Amino acid sequence: xxxxxKNQTRLAIFSRRWLCYSLFPLLLCGGFPSFxxxxxxxxxxxxxxxxxxxxxxKERQYxxxxxxxxxxxxxxxxxxxxxxxxxxxxxRLVSNADGVRFPFHFFLVNDPTINAAAFLGGYxxxxxxxxxYAQSESELAAxxxxxxxxxxxRHIARSIENAAQNNHLTIAGxxxxxxxxxxxxxxxxxxxxxxxxxSIQGKINxxxxxxxxxxxxGMQVLARSGFKPSAMATFFxxxxxxxRYTTKPPEILADHPLTANRIADAQARASQYPNKYVAPDxxxxxxxxxxxxxxxxxxxxxxxxxxxxxxxxxQYVLRDAALYGEALALFxxxxxxxxxxxxxDLAHRYPENLxxxxxxxxxxxxxxxxxxxxxxxxxxxxxxxxNPVVILNLAVAYDQAKQYAxxxxxxxxxxxxxxxxxxxxxxxxxxxxxxxxxxxxxQSQAEYFALRGQYQLAIKRLQxxxxxxxxxxxxxxxxxxxxxFKVAQADLDKLQN
Numbered sequence: 001x002x003x004x005x006k007n008q009t010r011l012a013i014f015s016r017r018w019l020c021y022s023l024f025p026l027l028l029c030g031g032f033p034s035f036x037x038x039x040x041x042x043x044x045x046x047x048x049x050x051x052x053x054x055x056x057x058k059e060r061q062y063x064x065x066x067x068x069x070x071x072x073x074x075x076x077x078x079x080x081x082x083x084x085x086x087x088x089x090x091x092r093l094v095s096n097a098d099g100v101r102f103p104f105h106f107f108l109v110n111d112p113t114i115n116a117a118a119f120l121g122g123y124x125x126x127x128x129x130x131x132x133y134a135q136s137e138s139e140l141a142a143x144x145x146x147x148x149x150x151x152x153x154r155h156i157a158r159s160i161e162n163a164a165q166n167n168h169l170t171i172a173g174x175x176x177x178x179x180x181x182x183x184x185x186x187x188x189x190x191x192x193x194x195x196x197x198x199s200i201q202g203k204i205n206x207x208x209x210x211x212x213x214x215x216x217x218g219m220q221v222l223a224r225s226g227f228k229p230s231a232m233a234t235f236f237x238x239x240x241x242x243x244r245y246t247t248k249p250p251e252i253l254a255d256h257p258l259t260a261n262r263i264a265d266a267q268a269r270a271s272q273y274p275n276k277y278v279a280p281d282x283x284x285x286x287x288x289x290x291x292x293x294x295x296x297x298x299x300x301x302x303x304x305x306x307x308x309x310x311x312x313x314x315q316y317v318l319r320d321a322a323l324y325g326e327a328l329a330l331f332x333x334x335x336x337x338x339x340x341x342x343x344x345d346l347a348h349r350y351p352e353n354l355x356x357x358x359x360x361x362x363x364x365x366x367x368x369x370x371x372x373x374x375x376x377x378x379x380x381x382x383x384x385x386x387n388p389v390v391i392l393n394l395a396v397a398y399d400q401a402k403q404y405a406x407x408x409x410x411x412x413x414x415x416x417x418x419x420x421x422x423x424x425x426x427x428x429x430x431x432x433x434x435x436x437x438x439x440x441x442x443q444s445q446a447e448y449f450a451l452r453g454q455y456q457l458a459i460k461r462l463q464x465x466x467x468x469x470x471x472x473x474x475x476x477x478x479x480x481x482x483x484x485f486k487v488a489q490a491d492l493d494k495l496q497n
Contacts, residue, residue, distance in 0.1 A: 063121015289325030439468030
């Protein structure tokens with residue numbers, strides 16, 4: 001689905017003022033001694049105890065509130081193909097982690113800086129800049145494994161407790177300011193300045209023991225998941241070389257320099273694992289090409305020139321990924337025929353690849369070959385009946401064909417099992433509006449607002465829906481949902497105070 005054109009207004013710069021576990025303030029604080037394999041095994045499981053006030057249930061509640069506010073703040077990349085990729089990678093790592101207490105959620109944000117961060121409740125964001133900087137799937141997985149380990153070991157919860165104690169605050173007061181700053185930056189910053197030190201706004205100080213534990217456990221997760229353990233050291237080393245002689249390094253690196261000790265520690269730890277070859281992953285390289293064209297800093301003409309150069313000089317990791325980047329750039333330039341030639345060949349050779357399927361349907365719709373797009377997507381739906389890439393692309397195709405009833409039926413069925421898919425709620429609202437089904441449109445729009453933490457707006461939409469022609473069952477459902485949103489709003493207010 002072509003979100004560069006269809007959802008441009010949904011892509012704002014994601015707020016960086018959030019209290020979270022940011023990768024580089026934690027990965028890049030060096031200075032502690034290197035370790036041996038014996039010392040590695042002897043490290044205590046620090047994160048499994050010590051959290052007194054912040055329960056698992058409360059942590060999940062804060063995580064849910066954070067994600068809702070993040071959706072409202074803008075900048076999340078609502079691209080089903082990329083979202084599916086980053087979640088599949090994340091779930092692969094989580095399935096090999098110990099101490100998982102709640103479901104994890106991974107999402108991409110349109111931010112060129114090299115960073116990733118985790119928050120309470122297993123919410124992990126990945127900046128598009130980090131995705132582009134990583135040279136292999138193992139490197140990206142190394143970053144996520146480190147983040148996952150901080151969550152599973154509850155380092156974030158423990159550090160928040162310490163930050164609150166050191167600043168004579170309640171946890172609710174500290175995190176409430178952060179949640180408020182996401183929803184209303186001006187008010188949130190004012191609240192934060194009156195309640196905690198300014199340094200706490202952007203990061204939390206983590207202990208050396210936390211870092212040692214996250215390094216050790218993160219590398220275990222990486223190895224168990226079939227990735228190269230050495231990728232962590234490789235990533236550190238390249239980052240250090242890149243900024244070693246920079247007069248103005250990124251602020252995050254200036255505050256937390258990457259030392260030789262840290263790289264040596266990662267190398268020593270990786271050497272305890274068998275050396276293995278991991279072939280370049282096609283989907284990872286395709287995702288890099290997609291981000292570069294649709295969410296990168298180059299325009300379509302520059303991107304096309306870049307991928308043509310890669311193909312001419314053979315300066316690519318995988319040729320098919322470079323071809324895919326060329327096809328996306330051609331599509332962005334509205335050269336649909338040439339883009340189609342490339343994509344049809346790729347799709348023929350990789351018939352189950354969702355990156356190619358997505359772009360195939362985009363091209364068919366751009367060329368007004370709507371019936372062919374619907375046929376293609378329905379055929380794939382027989383094999384993948386619940387896949388978001390297939391469902392959302394098919395909904396777009398139905399919409400272009402003005403088959404609004406089919407679009408609404410498809411999305412309604414999908415949302416019954418995927419109620420947190422905010423893009424699907426927005427599409428369903430628009431479909432109902434086109435059918436002049438005002439009551440249903442108001443109800444679906446209420447769910448959209450609720451996923452953004454905007455419960456008052458959601459309640460108003462449902463109250464307006466009560467004035468529409470509804471049967472008794474619908475009336476009862478609407479009234480019950482209003483009461484649920486009122487409770488949710490009250491709970492959110494408590495978290496912010």
